[in-house]
Amino acid sequence: MRLLLLLPFIGLLWVPFYNKELPALWGFPFFYWYQFAWVPLTSLLIWLVFRDGLKKGEE
């Protein structure tokens, strides 16, 4: 479960993958909206791991 927390690191540190302007979204070049998209995504991933930990009674 904790491996999910690796995803933001891969997604954001692999810079060449998102270093482009297209496709744009509401005027935002890809470079920008892609990074913004990782904010809620990372929150969601941490929440999933947190909930999993609660179920297992982690202290």
Next chain:
Amino acid sequence: MDAGINWTALAVFVFFFVLVTVMGFWASRWMAGPSNKGAHLDEWGLGGRNFGAWITWFLVGGDFYTAYTVIAVPALVYAVGAYGFFALPYTILVYPIVFLIMPKLWHAAHKAGHVTAADVVYGRYQSRPLEFAIALTGVVATMPYIALQLIGMEVVIKALGLTGELPLLAAFVILALYTYSAGLRAPALIAFVKDLMIYIVVLVAVVVVPAKLGGYGVVFDSAREVFANKGGATGLTLKPSQFLPFATLALGSAMAAFMYPHTLTGIFAAKDANTIRKNAVFLPAYTVLLGLIALLGFMAYAAGVKVQTNNDVVPALFNGLFPSWFAGFAFAAIAIGALVPAAVMSIGASNLFTRNFWKPYVNPGISNEGEAKVAKVVSLVVKLGALVFILFLPTKFALDLQLLGGVWILQTFPALVFGLFVGWFGARALLCGWAVGIVCGSWMAFADGIKPVHSFTVGGDQYSMYTGLIALALNIVVAVVANLVLGKGSRPALRSAA
């Protein structure tokens, strides 16, 4: 910026400043529950260790996303474009790190009554030299950070049309006094107002400004055009040579962020470990805000804002596009945004001084009451130091030191974090690693003329990386080798702190 005082803006500014001052003094009675220990460092320096998820969210958010961020990130984006956006991945990646590490650190601190990072390190390794190294790094790295908050305040005070050092001095005396009397409760309470104001300002700005300028497409187009004419390492996307610096700066900054005394103070003040975990889930909300703030740098191009120094970009944008009263409100938000972190930083530094310098070396038999007293006085001295710094030394000096401070604080990572997960490392090895990291990191930074990235050549190709991260790699390698050579040492690894 236009000459003369903007009276409407100034009036709004002063109103909010007075409001938070009153709150700051009143704060000493806030959240002082049944578990109140009276005159005790836990009360003054950690707000009674009683902060739940909401207060922690405001407090940590308030001292992590500082006034200087609001000024400097858009300024950097204005100057170089995409490269300045490393702040976004940085403030995203910090949360998985917080989630994995900080609840463990909180447990270690809570069990033994530790107040600082150096306490935790001493508790684990029973090594005074290692404790000293961690505490010293924390204090030294925090001082220029406080100075930066003052720079943030200076910029908005200037934008109101006020000149001279007196307004800054007045703001500072107020800050010093209520921090002295209310401790961590003051910034925690003020953080509510600060954040509400900053959220209003940013949400209005990111809706109204593009609407006035013709939409985000126009904003990005005009920035692209300016960067194309300017040339060099600027643009809406990164140059291939910037990939590695961008990624390493983001990662290194994320690892360093919660090694600072002020961010750790917020963690130690939480009432339980799940408070911290919940915050790792919800704190990224601030990152959205930060990203939007960064975009103000591009909006300045669309609005045709011209400034002498990049740091004036945000104030100039507000002065140019908004009515005076809203500009005043925005500047008050930024100035109050400087008070919160400056207070927490000075408290974090005072806690370190009291627990890890004063107690072991000056007065080992100090009472709880005595600790709180020493810390309060030190908080005044620390802030005075930062003020002197700003008034008498060039601004660039504070910026350079802040940059070095980031490199230095990152070198405390192994000593503070490794012990939470593995029991293999000994104090002497970690101390060797720390020393090598600090020396090599500083040397590289100085050799490069105080730049955040260091370039080296491998097989004819040039690579640039964040200096702090290179130093950390050396630090870890040395610690591992030293541990193999020296062994762990004969002292018991775990004993409750004295």
